[in-house]
Amino acid sequence: MIKNYIKTAFRTLKKNLGFTAINVLGLALGLATCLLIVFYVVDELSYDKFNTKADRIYRINNDIKFGGNDQSYASSPAPLAAALVADLPEVEKTVRLINRGGNNVKKGNQNIKEDHMLFADASLFDVFTFPMIAGDPQKALVEPHTVVINETVARRYFNDPLQAVGKTLTFNDSTLYKVTGVIKDIPKQSHFNFGFFLSMSTLVESKEDAWFSNNFNTYVLLRQGADPEKFKAKLPLLMRKHAGPQLQSILHITFDQFEKAGNKYQLNLIALKDIHLKSNAVSELAPNGNIQYVYIFTAVAIFILLIACVNFMNLSTARSSNRAREVGVRKVLGSPRKYLIFQFLSESVMVTFIAAVLAVITAYLFLPVFNNMADKSFSFNVSSLSWLLPGMLVAVLVIGCLAGFYPAFFLSAFQPIEVLKGKLANGFKGSWLRSFLVVFQFSISIFLIIGTLVIYNQLQFIQHKDLGYKRDQVMIVHGTWDLGNQATAFKNEVKQLPGVLNATMTGFLPTMDYRNSSSMFPDRNLDQKKAVLAQSWTVDEDYIGTLGLKLVKGRNFNKQMGTDTAAMIINETAAKLMNVADPINKMLYVPQDNMAKTWKGYRIVGVVKDFNFNSLKTNITPVALAYGDDKGALSLKVNTANITTLMGLIKGKWKSMAPNREFNYSFMDDDFDATYRAEQRMGTIAVVFTTLAIIIACLGLFGLAAYAAEQRSKEIGIRKVLGAEVSTIVAMLSKDFIKLVLIAILVATPLAWLAMHQWLQSFAYRQNIQWWVLAVSAFLAVFIAFATISFQSIKAALMNPVKSLRSE
Structure with a gap:
């Protein structure tokens, strides 16, 4: 019987090739699109799930509102991790991570710039699932100046990962780190992916009892059965207990007074599996995705598939007059309605099956193009085929039956007398x-x-x-701190090259993640109501000219004026928060350490027009430019038709001063x-x-x-x-x-x-x-x-x- 249904369906579809081709092509395109989107959605939803304890891992976020800023940070204070373990029984383990930028790693006579480095507590491997192929995970990051590397890094420097443990890596020509472990490469579906994990005990700041430093990404592993909501409810009391005395010492107010003034210093929780799609806080370890895009693409996939199914239903019912006599004759000859329904559903499933085969082939052919568009690396492999083939078979049956359901019942319901008399409504x-x-x-x-x-x-x-700044034709030479004392000479020599209009040396640029925030006060009374929480950037006298910032009041820095070492230029937002008629020559006092034991006063000499230094998704916040020396990067304003020649000259200057260091550059437009x-x-x-x-x-x-x-x-x-x-x-x-x-x-x-x-x-x-x-x-x-x-x-x-x- 089934064989007969299939044979009849095949003949009918073959007889109406135009109708069949339109249906197959529409369904194939719809299914291929859905398949590509399924790859994307499954990948986005799988982040961090490789961790065996993922359901119990949370990150502590910090929501801060103070001095005109209201931000959510992915970081928290240095002593928080130890306090959580000591005070809250729900916590099984904690681990802190901090990104202090990259280092040059010596390999023979060459220095390789490595950016993917994190400092991590020794408990890293108790919380996250990073399988170690060499070394002891319990001891690997206990001692200062030890490092755990992944397989890729181990092969790069030691060829054989199993032989890397016990060897030494030289950072920045002098600092030695002993390799104490090699882990497997972290899966790409991780919200952070680094090749070097340096021991946290190396950092002095990791031991400071500074509850307002807010520099560490802190993760907690809750005990089995612990309630995350009850744990979260205990965090405010913990902050009051530990941070309250320091707040009293620094600002001479209680936490109640601090919050009553409209301020906030509040710890929050986010589940590990939610970080990639639901977190976009300041100080993320890497750029995250967006759950909105997952929802949008899922909806698009469903819509496109619905359009394809609607096509099938429309065309099938539109052809009702062509099939009416067939149905009438079958019924007169005694064919039950259920057999007619099964016949039409067989045709629908057959069309869907053919479309599914074409869809898989189409998706396979266009997968490289889709990978390029989505910045992914999907592939058809054994793992993907294990769910793809069963999934497509189920989809064929479900879509085939859904798309053919109405046509089957519609066509099989024709009454033979009306059909044979030609009374059916056509058209x-x-x-x-x-x-x-x-x-x-x-x-x-x-x-x-x-x-x-x-x-x-x-x-x-x-x-x-x-x-608010000019990003066109600005070339950035990265890592100029590698040049040491020669950095200033490099800047001066490059500045003289034809085609270079201006140059400024600092890592604090609108298109970079190099950031530093400080609380600033207009007097030594440290009145919280007058505080300004601003980005504090160290720049030179050429910064404003090179980036095309606009001075609206006052003057630029002048290296001939010795007093400018204590001078500051603020943006318009900071000036508004100061709530003074004219901020020029007013003072701002900035703490020089995490405990605010020492302060430095800066005289405001200028106000620049607001400029966007964060994503346009956020409002402009206060910025204070302090005159000083920062060798993070060299930005060059260029104007030449032959950029290749100019780059060659700049690279030549670099190699003459740092022959074993990589020359890295980018353009501000691209950044x-x-x-x-x-x-x-x-x-x-x-x-x-x-x-x-x-x-x-x-x-x-x-x-x-x-x-x-x-x-x-x-x-x-x-x-x-x-x-x-x-x-x-x-x-x-x-x-x-x-x-x-x-x-x-x-x-x-x-x-x-x-x-x-x-x-x-x-x-x-x-x-x-x-x-x-x-x-x-x-x-x-x-x-x-x-x-x-x-x-x-x-x-x-x-x-x-x-x-x-x-x-x-």
Whole structure:
């Protein structure tokens, strides 16, 4: 019986190749798109799940509101970890991590710049699952100046990972670290991925009892059965107990007074498995993903698959007149309705199976392109095939039955007498459901068009917004601290090169993560109500000129003035928080240590126009530029048509002063673009998916238009005989479809506006949704629909009426 169903289904599909091709192509595109999105979503949701204790691991975040700043930090105070273990019985283990930047690692006569380094407590391997292939995890990071490296690093420096333990690595030409362990490479699905873990006991600051330092990423492993919410509820009391006395010592106020003034220093919890998608705090160890994108792409996958299924339902029911006599004859010959239903479902499942095979092939061929767009490294391997094949089989059955469910019941319900008398309603107007499904398809397509245009518009706004500084033609030479005492000489020599307009030496740049915040007070009374929590950057006299900052008051630094070592330039936001008519020549006092035992006073000599030094998703916060010496990087303002020659000259200067050090550089424009790489990737993927959705919807519309023209062929023939113009016939055949597209525009436009308005709220600086975005989307939808329909309409209008009327 089943064999007969399959054979009949195959013959029917073969007989209607055009119908079959449209259905197979639409479903194949929909399934291929879904498959690629499934790869993306599964990957994003799998972060940190490789840790065997992931369900019990949490990171302590710190929410701080003070001195005009309100931020959530991924870091916490140095002594917090020990206090958690000592005071709260729910805590089994804690581990602290801190990123102090990279080092040059010596390999023969070469110094290799390694950026992926973390200092970590010895308990690292008790909390996280980092399998060690050589060394003792219980002792590896106990002693100062010890380091654990991963397999890749071990091969780079020692060839054989198993022989690395006991060897020595030289950092920055002098500091020796003993390799005490080698771990397997951390999976890519980790919210931090470093190759070097240095012993925390090496750092002096890790031992300080400074409850307001807030520099360490602290993770806790809760005991089995511990309630995270009850644990979280105990954190405020712990902070009051330990940080309260220091607050009293520094600001001479209690925690109650501190909070009553509207301030906040509050510990918070985030589950390890939530960090990658749900955290975007300051001091993250690496850029995270965004749960919104997972939701968006999942919705897009479902929408595209629905469009493909709707195509199948529409085309199947539209062909009802073609199958009506078949159903009538089968029923007259005694075929039960359940057999007819099974027959039509067999055809649906067969179409879906063929489409699924094509979808897997298509996804395989386009996977490299998708990897490039999404910045992933997906592949078809044994692991992926283990869930892919069963998943696709289930999808074939489910989608095949869902897509064929209504057509099967619709066609099998025909009454033989009505069929054989020709009383069935034919044509496009015969089904309100079919009209609803066309509206549904194009509503989704219009929704995606509007979303894509809004994303593109926002990205263009970001690219062209006046950030308050000039990032174009600024070249950054990184790691100039490698030059030591020769750094200043390097700057002066490079500054004289043709094509170099200006140069400034500091690591504190708007497009870098090099940051330092300090509490500043207008007097020594340390009144918390007058405090300003600002970024405190050390810069030289060329900083403002090189980056094109605009002075709105006062003057720039002057190296000829010895008093400028205690001078400061603040931004407009900091000036507003000071709440004075004119901040020039006013004083700001800044603590020089974590315990605020020593202070330094700075005289304000200038105010610069606000500039965006963080993502445009956040508001501008206070910045204070202090005059001093920082060798973090050298930024060059260049103006030359031959940038390659200039780079060669700069590299030559570098090699003459540091022959064994790597020459690393970037351009500020590229560094800025990297900040919004996730949004740019989303924009690109949105364009591709929207195009696919439109193509699939148009395939269905193309098939419907073909059948509508076929079913009205006699009417068209009569109209032509009576003198109707081609344009009249095209308009007649198109108007019913265009009406549905117009309804879809009315449905989709407000929904898309609401959704994209919500997405734009994640940007502090954003472009409002322009009216032309909605107008262009509507025009594109109508144009695409008309272009699709008109092909069949014009073909039908040009047909010789003799062919359609010869049997009359």
